[in-house]
Amino acid sequence: MTIASYGEDIYQRFEYLDSDAAKALMKLIYSARNDGVWIVSVSAFRDVERQRLLFENQVERRGSIEAASKISAPPGYSEHHTGLTVDLADGRFPKQDITSQFENTDAFRWLQKNAEKFGFEMSFPAENKQGVMYEPWHWRFVGSENARAIFAKAKNLF
Incomplete structure (x- = not known):
């Protein structure tokens, strides 16, 4: 399901997610907007x-x-x-997307407090078990039985 467009002209690309994840993300984005926070998707499904x-x-x-x-x-x-993961940014600070500076934005603070209500969790928090670099912008959907099963192994490492 198409969830966003990112970039312009020759750099424009369309972003896609699994339909359950996409619907949950749309609810998350509009809830954040109701709270005055502008969350945007910058990268989702990748082949x-x-x-x-x-x-x-x-x-x-x-x-x-x-x-x-x-x-x-x-x-x-x-x-x-998987089509269940999305990189998010604060629409007010586009130069901070996909950087550790994202953690200093209203969007990140809002996600930390509210993402779980919509079935999302940060994939790679600081000092994660997978040993992957801290990625405050990288969120996975775990709000369905199928999604939880896909990510169960990654969550239970070591």
């Missing part, structure tokens, strides 16, 4: 080829597959492949 390009870019920037894996999932292993 394996798109993830391959992102991962290869990180390998080049970081110098190794191991270092890149702390920043970006290898193709075939990204939560974005």
